[in-house]
Amino acid sequence: MSSAPYRNLEEDLISVDSAGSQSDAAKFSSQPTDGKREYNVEVVGMDDLSSNNRFRRGAEGLKYSRKCMLSIIFITVFAFLLILLVAIIAHGSNSKESAVESFFPWKDIRLPTSIKPQQYDIFLVPDLTHQFVMGNVSIIIHVNGTPNFIVIHAKNMMLNHTQLNEMDSSFKVVSPSDVEVKSPIMSEHLGAAYFGLSKNLKDGSIYQLNISFTYNRTEGLSGFYFSKYQEDNVTKVIGSTQMEPIDARRAFPCFDEPQLRANFTLKIVHDASNDVVLFNTPKSKTEPFGDASRKRLLTTFETTLSMSTYLVAFVICEFSNITTTTSSGTQVSVFSRREEGDQMQLALDAANKTIPFYESYFQLPYPLPKQDMVAIPNFAAGAMENWGLILYRESALLFKEGVTRAYRQQYVVVVIAHELAHQWFGNLVTMKWWDDLWLNEGFASYMEYVGTDNFRPEWNMMDQFIVDTTHEALARDALSESHPISVEIRDPDEIGARFDTITYSKGAAVIRMIHDYLGQDVFEKGLQIYLKRHAYNNTQTSDLWEALREASEANDKEVDVKDLMDYWTLQMGYPLVTFKKDKGKIHVTQEQFLIYPSGAPTDAYTSKFNYKWKIPLTYTYYTGPNTQSGSILVSPDEDAVFDVPSDIGWIKGNVNQSGFYRVNYNADNWKALTTVLLTDHGKMQPADRASIIDDAFHLFRAQKVDLEVPFEMIDYLKHERHYVPFVTTLDNLIYIRGVLQFHKLYDNFTIYLEGVLSQAMTDLTMEDTGDHLKKILRGRLVDFLLNNGHPETLKWAADNFVAYKNGSSTVGVNLAPIMKCGGVRTGREEDWNFVWEQFKSNKIASEKYVLLRAVTCTRDPAILTWLLFECLENRYIRSQDGISTIQYIFENPVGANIATNFVMENWDQLAEKYGSDLFALTRLVPKMTSWISGEVQSFHVLEFLNTKYESVPLGLQTAILQATEQLEVNVEFVKWSAEKMEQWLAEKLSASM
Numbered sequence: 001m002s003s004a005p006y007r008n009l010e011e012d013l014i015s016v017d018s019a020g021s022q023s024d025a026a027k028f029s030s031q032p033t034d035g036k037r038e039y040n041v042e043v044v045g046m047d048d049l050s051s052n053n054r055f056r057r058g059a060e061g062l063k064y065s066r067k068c069m070l071s072i073i074f075i076t077v078f079a080f081l082l083i084l085l086v087a088i089i090a091h092g093s094n095s096k097e098s099a100v101e102s103f104f105p106w107k108d109i110r111l112p113t114s115i116k117p118q119q120y121d122i123f124l125v126p127d128l129t130h131q132f133v134m135g136n137v138s139i140i141i142h143v144n145g146t147p148n149f150i151v152i153h154a155k156n157m158m159l160n161h162t163q164l165n166e167m168d169s170s171f172k173v174v175s176p177s178d179v180e181v182k183s184p185i186m187s188e189h190l191g192a193a194y195f196g197l198s199k200n201l202k203d204g205s206i207y208q209l210n211i212s213f214t215y216n217r218t219e220g221l222s223g224f225y226f227s228k229y230q231e232d233n234v235t236k237v238i239g240s241t242q243m244e245p246i247d248a249r250r251a252f253p254c255f256d257e258p259q260l261r262a263n264f265t266l267k268i269v270h271d272a273s274n275d276v277v278l279f280n281t282p283k284s285k286t287e288p289f290g291d292a293s294r295k296r297l298l299t300t301f302e303t304t305l306s307m308s309t310y311l312v313a314f315v316i317c318e319f320s321n322i323t324t325t326t327s328s329g330t331q332v333s334v335f336s337r338r339e340e341g342d343q344m345q346l347a348l349d350a351a352n353k354t355i356p357f358y359e360s361y362f363q364l365p366y367p368l369p370k371q372d373m374v375a376i377p378n379f380a381a382g383a384m385e386n387w388g389l390i391l392y393r394e395s396a397l398l399f400k401e402g403v404t405r406a407y408r409q410q411y412v413v414v415v416i417a418h419e420l421a422h423q424w425f426g427n428l429v430t431m432k433w434w435d436d437l438w439l440n441e442g443f444a445s446y447m448e449y450v451g452t453d454n455f456r457p458e459w460n461m462m463d464q465f466i467v468d469t470t471h472e473a474l475a476r477d478a479l480s481e482s483h484p485i486s487v488e489i490r491d492p493d494e495i496g497a498r499f500d501t502i503t504y505s506k507g508a509a510v511i512r513m514i515h516d517y518l519g520q521d522v523f524e525k526g527l528q529i530y531l532k533r534h535a536y537n538n539t540q541t542s543d544l545w546e547a548l549r550e551a552s553e554a555n556d557k558e559v560d561v562k563d564l565m566d567y568w569t570l571q572m573g574y575p576l577v578t579f580k581k582d583k584g585k586i587h588v589t590q591e592q593f594l595i596y597p598s599g600a601p602t603d604a605y606t607s608k609f610n611y612k613w614k615i616p617l618t619y620t621y622y623t624g625p626n627t628q629s630g631s632i633l634v635s636p637d638e639d640a641v642f643d644v645p646s647d648i649g650w651i652k653g654n655v656n657q658s659g660f661y662r663v664n665y666n667a668d669n670w671k672a673l674t675t676v677l678l679t680d681h682g683k684m685q686p687a688d689r690a691s692i693i694d695d696a697f698h699l700f701r702a703q704k705v706d707l708e709v710p711f712e713m714i715d716y717l718k719h720e721r722h723y724v725p726f727v728t729t730l731d732n733l734i735y736i737r738g739v740l741q742f743h744k745l746y747d748n749f750t751i752y753l754e755g756v757l758s759q760a761m762t763d764l765t766m767e768d769t770g771d772h773l774k775k776i777l778r779g780r781l782v783d784f785l786l787n788n789g790h791p792e793t794l795k796w797a798a799d800n801f802v803a804y805k806n807g808s809s810t811v812g813v814n815l816a817p818i819m820k821c822g823g824v825r826t827g828r829e830e831d832w833n834f835v836w837e838q839f840k841s842n843k844i845a846s847e848k849y850v851l852l853r854a855v856t857c858t859r860d861p862a863i864l865t866w867l868l869f870e871c872l873e874n875r876y877i878r879s880q881d882g883i884s885t886i887q888y889i890f891e892n893p894v895g896a897n898i899a900t901n902f903v904m905e906n907w908d909q910l911a912e913k914y915g916s917d918l919f920a921l922t923r924l925v926p927k928m929t930s931w932i933s934g935e936v937q938s939f940h941v942l943e944f945l946n947t948k949y950e951s952v953p954l955g956l957q958t959a960i961l962q963a964t965e966q967l968e969v970n971v972e973f974v975k976w977s978a979e980k981m982e983q984w985l986a987e988k989l990s991a992s993m
């Protein structure tokens with residue numbers, strides 16, 4: 001569940017109803033200026049430093065002595081430069097670094113250390129109708145050294161006027177500074193402005209830096225952006241923000257690095273009708289602004305705590321809200337569109353219970369007076385943890401009893417628990433730089449389970465962790481194109497790509513491993529030390545390890561946590577541990593686990609540990625009638641041995657799968673484990689059963705065990721009814737079924753699976769009853785059967801779809817999405833039209849999502865093609881949902897080829913629309929190859945990816961390498977395993993006849 005964010009791309013937002021008819025240029029030029037010339041950023045940026053000075057003098061010449069000959073020369077030179085520049089940009093627009101960049105005097109991705117911001121006063125005058133913003137920011141800066149330039153982040157905006165005032169130590173302006181600020185040089189690539197200064201700044205002094213700016217924002221879901229929605233047939237516009245990771249620089253000029261914490265104030269102008277205006281802090285006053293006839297107000301907010309720029313947020317809207325006060329006195333509110341006002345209670349209850357829980361877990365009060373949570377109609381991520389003002393996708397915050405299915409309900413609580421965990425881990429204590437992003441995201445992805453478990457203990461969250469997090473991370477990290485958790489960041493393009501499965505899920509899984517190793521008390525105490533020590537400050541990974549070490553020392557069992565955990569965070573991959581039993585001893589060896597050992601190893605990273613790990617190894621064995629457990633710390637340098645009674649029935653490593661490794665055994669032990677599963681699976685915990693299954697399938701795929709090892713286990717699904725191991729098995733079968741999709745084996749494989757699953761279906765029935773996990777399990781099983789093409793399930797869907805169209809469906813909420821997909825799949829065009837109309841008119845976010853998914857289930861190639869193009873046009877499908885829609889179509893067997901061809905043929909349009917948000921394409925590309933296993937098709941796709949590789953940003957290059965490897969893995973897997981599977985299936989099927 002905590003996999004990398006469900007980002008959809010986009011840099012583009014206002015899909016359906018995008019308003020701006022005026023071109024950007026027309027709008028900019030129509031804005032009043034303060035009399036200084038506005039430089040087109042690229043034009044100025046193109047020049048080098050010294051020529052910029054020349055240019056600047058020329059610009060002033062234009063202003064002050066228009067008739068002078070010199071100016072005419074400058075105008076001519078300017079025009080020439082402009083034409084030259086346009087030519088260079090046009091020529092180089094496809095290359096990674098445009099020509100402009102080479103003229104930018106500051107080359108480093110990190111800002112110079114000579115300037116430290118302390119306080120920002122932001123003043124904004126947004127025009128929601130025209131999606132235009134005028135603003136001013138006044139920043140108190142401290143100078144360290146004697147720089148004669150300032151580099152500040154600013155992206156896609158005009159910097160109209162910049163000025164410096166000197167301040168005394170009590171932050172009073174002493175005098176306008178005699179330091180003249182030159183016109184900026186802009187870097188599009190770094191998103192930064194370089195201001196030359198006429199004199200060096202004084203070491204140790206304080207200045208106020210004032211910058212006025214303007215921008216318009218008709219595209220994109222980042223920075224300060226605008227979304228439209230309809231309410232009672234009236235178009236409304238909401239202004240909201242998404243700053244993380246590096247888009248605060250699109251909203252106001254700032255020193256946009258996590259370590260450059262500051263206090264922020266905001267004054268914002270808005271129409272009186274926009275009655276909900278929110279910032280990280282509560283508002284302090286609202287007063288009339290400007291011409292009374294325009295009914296505009298100016299709202300001022302309290303100053304924030306010291307925090308990073310990526311956590312700044314504000315919202316202007318007309319939403320409704322519900323509010324409560326937690327037991328510890330925080331005012332919590334949930335906001336949504338007025339039409340969705342009845343869907344907010346779950347979110348309020350979850351936050352109300354989780355804030356005090358974390359306060360006690362972390363032993364630190366939530367430091368703000370309020371926590372607002374807002375459902376935004378068009379939102380790129382699932383949610384964003386802005387301090388005191390968390391923003392969500394509608395479907396990640398809103399829940400409607402009787403409409404939203406259980407898994408989505410759980411997702412809402414999980415997202416809330418994740419974002420609230422960030423209020424401490426991320427906001428109060430922040431990573432120094434993006435290379436340690438995992439400290440934020442890995443930790444929150446662990447705590448989301450702990451927090452949700454506290455709110456709904458019966459959901460069994462800690463077992464669910466292994467299905468949604470550990471297994472996903474183990475699969476991803478078994479590719480040789482993986483990367484370590486902590487990775488150096490060399491380019492802004494790489495930051496977005498860091499929000500991936502390794503950061504989130506492997507990060508969470510290794511936190512779980514160390515939690516388990518240290519024990520609850522030491523873990524909690526260590527976190528408390530860490531948060532208290534670094535509150536309002538920034539850290540790196542070693543600071544967390546040190547706090548945990550201190551806690552273990554205080555508990556009289558000191559663990560060198562850094563020494564242990566460096567093996568897991570500084571090198572990619574993970575170990576395969578092999579147990580060999582020899583009388584009363586178990587010999588333990590380790591090697592890196594790779595799913596495709598013969599694939600080319602990546603040369604992007606080297607390991608100083610030589611791909612060996614220090615492993616907190618746990619095991620459990622059966623001595624009849626009981627099981628016994630033990631643990632050892634396996635050294636990276638030598639094989640380990642431990643004693644067991646010589647007559648054990650079986651042994652299983654990695655108890656509860658709380659470690660991040662896989663385990664292999666000799667054939668006898670595998671047989672014994674299989675027998676336990678088949679005959680008496682209750683002898684083992686659900687998490688242990690799941691871990692045996694997941695290891696067996698992956699070891700087979702890596703050619704480390706025979707086909708019989710996992711395949712003989714499949715039969716145990718006849719008896720298994722626990723969600724965690726059941727779904728683990730389904731997930732593994734889905735992979736094999738997926739790659740066999742166009743293979744002659746497919747029919748036999750699916751027929752066999754239907755035989756195995758029929759008992760479970762009979763037991764579970766089609767009645768949407770039982771506890772939470774039973775409902776989710778039933779949903780997963782029916783969905784599996786539908787995708788299997790199971791005739792009875794298809795018939796069930798078709799029959800009930802008729803009732804659904806008549807308004808008389810009795811299918812419960814957890815099965816309804818599958819019924820709708822099945823109805824569309826088996827139905828005619830009019831059935832598709834029916835669901836499409838429902839999608840267009842539905843107002844419930846969770847249901848809209850179900851309907852969108854259902855329309856992608858059609859087998860009609862023409863409709864699928866139309867839907868794919870709609871993802872570029874966004875007339876009905878919001879840009880936030882475009883990439884997921886394409887992904888659904890990849891999952892549809894009829895759609896897979898169509899979508900793959902669509903992506904290849906429309907790559908440029910997709911890149912233009914979604915490309916400025918790296919997350920989008922980095923998600924799409926691996927999905928595109930995940931099911932391909934035919935050699936002919938893979939050849940085309942490989943060739944295509946290969947041609948794109950050089951021209952895409954760094955983060956996307958990594959995604960292309962992974963996708964390429966996944967594709968090779970699939971093709972190879974089918975090649976060497978098909979014959980074995982064929983034989984095995986033939987025997988099974990003939991035996992059952």
Ligand code: BES
Nearest residue numbers: 002005006244245381382383415418499
């Ligand atoms: N900080 C992220 C949001 C984010 C993601 C910002 C990517 C910028 C780029 C947030 O805390 C997050 O991780 N959200 C997740 C939800 C979570 C339950 C995994 C998301 O958006 O999916």
Ligand code: ZN
Nearest residue numbers: 418440441444
């Ligand atoms: Zn997060």
